[in-house]
Amino acid sequence: MRTRPLKVALLGCGVVGSEVARIMTTHADDLAARIGAPVELAGVAVRRPSKVREGIDPALITTDATALVKRGDIDVVIEVIGGIEPARTLITTAFEHGASVVSANKALLAEDGAALHAAAESQGRDLYYEAAVAGAIPLVRPLRESLAGDKVNRVLGIVNGTTNFILDRMDTSGAGYSEALDEATALGYAEADPTADVEGFDAAAKAAILAGIAFHTRVRIGEVHREGITEVTAADIASARRMGCTVKLLAICERAADGNSVTARVHPAMIPLSHPLASVREAYNAVFIEADAAGQLMFYGPGAGGPPTASAVLGDLVAVCRNKLSETTGPGESAYTRLPVSPMGEVVTRYHISLDVADKPGVLAQVATVFAEQGVSIDTVRQQSRPDSQETGGEASLVVVTHRAPDAALSATVEALRKLDTVRGVASIMRVEGE
Numbered sequence: 001m002r003t004r005p006l007k008v009a010l011l012g013c014g015v016v017g018s019e020v021a022r023i024m025t026t027h028a029d030d031l032a033a034r035i036g037a038p039v040e041l042a043g044v045a046v047r048r049p050s051k052v053r054e055g056i057d058p059a060l061i062t063t064d065a066t067a068l069v070k071r072g073d074i075d076v077v078i079e080v081i082g083g084i085e086p087a088r089t090l091i092t093t094a095f096e097h098g099a100s101v102v103s104a105n106k107a108l109l110a111e112d113g114a115a116l117h118a119a120a121e122s123q124g125r126d127l128y129y130e131a132a133v134a135g136a137i138p139l140v141r142p143l144r145e146s147l148a149g150d151k152v153n154r155v156l157g158i159v160n161g162t163t164n165f166i167l168d169r170m171d172t173s174g175a176g177y178s179e180a181l182d183e184a185t186a187l188g189y190a191e192a193d194p195t196a197d198v199e200g201f202d203a204a205a206k207a208a209i210l211a212g213i214a215f216h217t218r219v220r221i222g223e224v225h226r227e228g229i230t231e232v233t234a235a236d237i238a239s240a241r242r243m244g245c246t247v248k249l250l251a252i253c254e255r256a257a258d259g260n261s262v263t264a265r266v267h268p269a270m271i272p273l274s275h276p277l278a279s280v281r282e283a284y285n286a287v288f289i290e291a292d293a294a295g296q297l298m299f300y301g302p303g304a305g306g307p308p309t310a311s312a313v314l315g316d317l318v319a320v321c322r323n324k325l326s327e328t329t330g331p332g333e334s335a336y337t338r339l340p341v342s343p344m345g346e347v348v349t350r351y352h353i354s355l356d357v358a359d360k361p362g363v364l365a366q367v368a369t370v371f372a373e374q375g376v377s378i379d380t381v382r383q384q385s386r387p388d389s390q391e392t393g394g395e396a397s398l399v400v401v402t403h404r405a406p407d408a409a410l411s412a413t414v415e416a417l418r419k420l421d422t423v424r425g426v427a428s429i430m431r432v433e434g435e
């Protein structure tokens with residue numbers, strides 16, 4: 001074993017960074033044995049230097065992250081500060097000054113992954129980011145390496161723990177969205193400003209990264225169709241239950257049937273209780289992958305939190321250090337297919353539509369005609385007169401589930417339904433996936 005240590009700079013020492021530092025210290029011998037050389041924490045860049053950081057030598061702490069990555073003796077930079085800047089500049093500066101990079105920064109990779117990969121490649125460095133998608137769950141390396149000989153057609157994932165916790169609570173307790181969000185906040189699952197999670201931004205960044213790796217192409221976060229969970233109601237969840245389904249916020253990346261384009265989207269959807277993703281409870285994550293030869297695979301585990309995310313960071317650190325010692329680099333970006341990302345309107349899916357309609361002759365036929373005019377085939381219809389139908393002038397609830405059709409045709413159908421006098425309201429619309 002080499003005795004001269006590999007030097008590591010840590011950018012950020014919050015929930016994840018402090019766990020990375022702790023495990024680097026407590027598991028130092030095992031890490032050295034696995035890598036073939038000791039690894040030494042050579043500097044830690046933080047914003048608040050006065051904060052007490054147990055187990056970290058205060059002499060390593062600095063507020064000057066730029067000087068740290070420019071030192072020239074650093075072998076690996078671990079970036080766990082998040083956000084676009086200064087992370088992007090620090091990573092590219094690290095490459096220029098001889099370091100490889102391990103990052104957990106999903107927002108940056110989903111926004112500018114291609115440029116970062118190009119910068120790493122031009123300098124002969126590694127860029128690893130297992131921790132950017134679904135915390136501890138191995139996904140990036142299985143897709144990039146284990147499945148490199150297969151053809152992945154679909155990735156369907158629950159990649160945001162906060163929203164899964166909220167939807168799970170709504171499902172199990174019948175709570176409304178706000179009540180379930182309050183519980184998630186009280187338990188520390190949701191942040192004080194939950195926008196990134198509940199509006200689907202976090203999941204969309206992960207979808208962009210997964211789609212790019214799975215389909216050997218480039219997908220940026222702006223190309224991912226995104227809908228959050230804030231409009232999901234207790235009635236939607238109850239309706240899903242009646243259909244033998246549950247509601248999940250899904251990240252769905254698909255290769256078109258003709259293989260010439262891809263789609264990436266994040267939205268709430270009903271999935272059958274028999275689907276493996278339906279059993280993913282609380283704040284857990286899971287990703288379901290469909291590939292030509294492998295068939296169906298599911299990866300499951302904790303998608304957030306200090307120790308799980310640190311596990312993924314340290315796995316990357318070991319891989320990058322091994323590459324350094326062998327004077328090589330791991331697989332870089334594989335984006336040779338350059339497939340266009342189709343808009344949401346071209347996605348083929350199914351809708352569950354719940355309508356409040358007038359309960360009188362001809363209404364069902366009128367509604368069915370609207371579907372027919374848009375070329376949307378109906379799978380099932382359930383109609384129930386309201387108990388107070390006589391007082392409301394005759395009102396019924398109508399639940400229509402469609403066969404698969406382009407999203408544009410399905411949303412045009414809903415628009416046309418809203419214009420019918422006999423349709424008093426569209427109570428809920430949700431896509432149905434996973435069948």
Ligand code: HSE
Nearest residue numbers: 159160161162303304
């Ligand atoms: N906020 C994310 C979640 C974890 O709730 O899953 C970090 O991506």
